[in-house]
Amino acid sequence: MKSFLFAGIVVVLTVAAVDTLRCIQCNSLKDSCVAKNATECPSNATTSCTSFSTNFYHGEHTTWYEDHACSEENCSNTTVESFTVYVSENETFHFESQCCLGEPCNQTSNTTASPHQAGSRNMECPACYGNNETSCNETRKCYGERCVSIIAEFTNETKTLVLKGCSNVSISTCKFLGAENQTFRGVTFRKFECEDNSSTTIPPTQAMTTNAGSQASFTPLALASIILLSLLL
Numbered sequence: 001m002k003s004f005l006f007a008g009i010v011v012v013l014t015v016a017a018v019d020t021l022r023c024i025q026c027n028s029l030k031d032s033c034v035a036k037n038a039t040e041c042p043s044n045a046t047t048s049c050t051s052f053s054t055n056f057y058h059g060e061h062t063t064w065y066e067d068h069a070c071s072e073e074n075c076s077n078t079t080v081e082s083f084t085v086y087v088s089e090n091e092t093f094h095f096e097s098q099c100c101l102g103e104p105c106n107q108t109s110n111t112t113a114s115p116h117q118a119g120s121r122n123m124e125c126p127a128c129y130g131n132n133e134t135s136c137n138e139t140r141k142c143y144g145e146r147c148v149s150i151i152a153e154f155t156n157e158t159k160t161l162v163l164k165g166c167s168n169v170s171i172s173t174c175k176f177l178g179a180e181n182q183t184f185r186g187v188t189f190r191k192f193e194c195e196d197n198s199s200t201t202i203p204p205t206q207a208m209t210t211n212a213g214s215q216a217s218f219t220p221l222a223l224a225s226i227i228l229l230s231l232l233l
Contacts, residue, residue, distance in 0.1 A: 023049035023104050024068040033066050038104045041070035048075050051105040052097035059090045068105070075099040083169040085150075086142045087127045093163065123147065125195075126164040133162055142166040146174070151190040160190075169194065 022038040038049075050073065053066035082096040098105040125147035128136040133151070144166025153160040174194035181188060 021046045021049070021070060021102065023070045024051070025070060026066075026068050028064065028066045033068060036068070045070035045072050047072045047101070049100045049103065049105045050098065051100075052095070054096075055092075055094040057090075057092045057094070071099070073099055075101040083167055083173070084144075085148060085163060085165040085167045085169075086144055087129060087163075087165040088140055088142065091129075093129075093165075123166050125166045127166065129161070129163045129165075131160055131162065136162040136164055144168055146194050146196040148174075148195075149191060149193045152192075153188055153190065167194075 021041045023041055024033070024036045024038050025041075026033040026036050041049075048071045049068070050071045051066070051068045053064070056063040056065075082094065084095070085093045087093070123144055123146075124139060124141050125144070126136075126138065126149065127140040127142055128138040130136040142165060145168050146166070148163075148165060148167045148169060150163045151160065152163075171194070174192065177189055177192040178194070181190060
């Protein structure tokens, strides 16, 4: 009888150990994420590991921001979707993210997208960034597949980021984030407009499928980091 009881305890402990999710947990604004090891997740975030990073390339300087965390987000699969907003030849914003179901994510690469892409500057878009729309009204020729115009702000703050430029952002992300006043993880998108190279505005969509949410959900976090970075520069 005791042997059966002991065996049952061992099985329970083994299952509990298997169900314990471990993720890298850090925020580069608070602490370095270099060579961080995965640690046990809190009980309210045991479904997935998430990772996102933002590069702001400004002249010869690069500001790097990254965040790794535990999450309750149910990723349908492990995806990495990145995009870049080109403001000028010397100013770019690069976004990269992962969501990994039930396992740690590989740390995203510390690579800044080069603003000097091969080929001609075949687009002309409003291209600037600032705290309000009146401070962001320049137009430049730049690289990319479509023009983007983004206004984002913290839910509980008055800080606003206005970002315009050429981008390789996907149509699905444009449609998903184009719905008015979308709020994700503490950031509200007042506007996320995309216009392709043929001057056709991409309409937003209200429908949110599992895959679209998984692909686009990193963007608010990345933009939140940009707002923080803009305050530091």
